[in-house]
Amino acid sequence: MFLMNYTRPDIAYAVSRLSRYTHNPNREHWVALIRLLKYLKGTTNWGLHYQRTPCVLEGFCDANWVSDNDEIQSTSGYVFTLAGGAISWKSSKQTCQEAEWIRSLLADIPLWGKPAPSVSMRCDSQAAIGVANNQAYNGKRRHIRLRHAIVRNLIRENVLSLEYVKSERNIADPLTKGLCRKMHRNRSRRGTVAMKLDMSKAYDRVEWGFLRKLLLTMGFDGRWVNLIMDCVSSVSYSFIINGGVCGSVTPARGLRQGDPLSPYLFIMIADAFSKMIQKKVQEKQLHGAKASRSGPEISHLFFADDSLLFTRASRQECTTIVDILNHYELASGQKINYEKSEVSFSKGVSIGQREELTNILSMRQVDNHEKYLGIPSISGRSKKTLFDSLLDRIWKKLQGWKEKLLSRAGKEVLLKSVIQAIPTYLMGVYKLPCSIIQKIHSAMARFWWGSSDSQRKIHWKNWDSMCTLKCFGGMGLKDLRVFNDALLGRQAWRLVREPNSLFARVMKAKYYAKCDFLEAPLGCSNSYSWSSIWSSKALLKEGMVWRVGNGTQIKIWDDPWVLDDNGRYITSEKQGDLSMVSELIDFDRMQWKVPMIEALFNERDVSCILATPLSSTPLKDELTWAFTKDACYSVKTAYMLGKGGNLDNFHQAWLDIWSMEVSPKVKHFIWRLCSYTLPVRGLLKHRHMIDDDFCPRGCGEPETQEHAIFGCNLLRDYWVESGCDELRCLALAGPMTEAMIRQHV
16 A cells, blocks of 8 residues: 555556565566666656557566566466566565565655556557457466456556557557567666667778788788789879869779779778677677577678677677777778767666767667668568568659550560569568569569559460460569579578578577478577578478488488489388488498399489499588589579479470560560460450450451461462461461471471
């Protein structure tokens, strides 16, 4: 009663809940309690603030919130959460000493008058609000049922009110998300700082003296360094004034942008910055961030002049970072643009500490870095906002082109070289949702066939056929679904072939620590990038084949290690206790055990096994890509594999059409003629657009495609006079594609 009468209602409710379920807590419980109450003390409004959104106190039975276990195993322990923090007690009693301790701890909290307004919690789900307002929760999950009771009591006592807001950020849900730990895992009291640096005129500020000394320190020969410096320092600039070239300026520093040598030199300069950070990490003066407990520690990520730095949220480490930046600026001539540079903190860093560290770093504080290298850093449940900018870019390009002034050939070039290239970079990291790909395909189809918002044109051929290869009768446009998987397969290939890279070590420690990538499960708690890469695993497996070294890693009956037209697996029935390919190799002579192989395998398998070469010295088995000469993964062959087309089954007529030495407009007309997409009256009647299909020239016959071009009597004289009457006869005798082949022969 003392707390309810003399403190804020939200603090009173929090402490009453804590005190009711607290008995003989250990030191960690008291430390967590102090942290939560200090957070309460620092709030400045009636409600508790959580990422600019007022949120609610929660209590429910789920001890896994403390142990960081994803499995739901409700226990008798009571868990109280506030701003994402969680504490658990196993008893329902409390001693007088503990109550007095809590009372004295709250003595200096500002008093708030009564009556107090309710804490407003914003929610983007009307269904969740409806469930919370119901008198009872009929679901089977006990932890949500207990949570519902607490939320319902808060609403009834006017401590909490739910407000619906329309949002794409997937904000608070009082029953299922609330103060979600998954969004804010790092609640260590140490905290982590992430800095995104913006270099001001990075190429133009490179000091030539620093570059020369750097190259010599890296061990390059002095004559080679002089040659490089002559290339760098021989540049001069002129000005165009009123159409005339005037003057000449010789710079004293900087690298020429556009010069093929400049990116390599700048990477060497950035490597000096990297070495400065690595030295401090080795001296234990800096500590990076980890994506998982057993994963590698990452102190910085560089890509050209884009830099991300990670360190602990301490005054000493932030001061060390500032010293490194100052020395780097002084030596190399680089200049950090602190107005555009950003710093973000993990949720374990207090508000006061954030302000102190922000002042030390002199950077702008943000909740999170929106993009890095053009890709959004954080993706929520809704992917609409993630790809809205992609759709806008495509839409603006298509709207900016005057499609009435473009031929079919011009549209083909623009779609292939511009529109399909826009999402390529993003598709190499994320798997685009089917709805997004469908919108892109629809926009390209409308542009191709000439549709607009005010006028809808006929699509004479479905888009799947348009995405078929030209040798199979399509237009050769990319199927973005398959292309997306092929691009993601390149990342999966790196995980398989480069297990010691930073990318592979981070992913393995976080998602498949006890197995390799090809056997890794998707998991229930994963990032969007991991689930995207994992989705390409099926395509990757279709094209992989083992290269036999010593055979100790290859399973005879389960792994792909032979290759012919019938597949990549052994087709013989399993025999005896044989399991590994190494059992089929005579290591003394490094040859196959021919008698054993002929006795155990069928004729096809025997020929495939004996055709597999063995090294003169035992090497390690390795996975290779079966559809390239160098055995390395390629997006092109993966896309062909995903499309499922057999290149041996192409029709020669399509190759003849696209290899003709005529204008592109003529090629496209012949393609439409051979693919039966010309708008003749017979096709229009078939689509129920006209009532009759008789030839408009008055010959009385139905106007089919063959009749309109070759069969009408009024056109026969033109074909005879042009010397192409033989082609006309062939076209009337069979399919146009066959006529093209016969005429070509």
